[in-house]
Amino acid sequence: MAQEDVTATATNGAAPVETPLVFTEIKQMLIVEAQKVGDAVTFYKSAFGAIESGHSLYPKRKLDQELPHVLSSELNLAGSSFVVCDVSSLPGFSTAKSEGSRVNHLLGTNNVEAAVAKAVDAGAVKVEVTEAEVELGFKGKVTDPFGVTWIFEEKKTENVVENDENKEV
Secondary structure, three states: OOOOOOOEOOOOOOOOEOOOOOOOOOOEEEEEOOOOHHHHHHHHHHHHOOEEEEEEEOOOOOOOOOOOOEEEEEEEEOOEEEEEEEHHHOOOOOOOOOOOOOEEEEEEEOOHHHHHHHHHHHOOEEOOOOHHHHHOOEEEEEEOOOOEEEEEEEOOOOOOOOOHHHOOO
């Protein structure tokens, strides 16, 4: 929960009381090639079931008939959110594909094989998991069309079953 940034002044002319600095969230920012945000959003929805929670559009278009150019989009995935941004809107930044940058995400799932297969079907490339990665518990890995590597680890989900015999009456 975010705290309000309020400075209170005492009635007797005392110095203002400063509110402490509070960070409310952290998000990963994925930077993709110019005009590829829409493609990236489609991929992440298809491969991982991401849900788009908002986006911003480029304000200028040559013709009113042109489809709007998406500059950024916020996606929710597995209880976290990340922002996909167009590199052309961020001078001085580079994409995951360029300049040898490495962007990796660790994604827990109850079925690594199905997650890898779904990502590959959506356009990712399967990458072999190294022995060291296996020792860390990683069981699958893909690189998406935008240069981002997704590493999968198996997370068992517990099914909660109520036992009628133990219920109080």
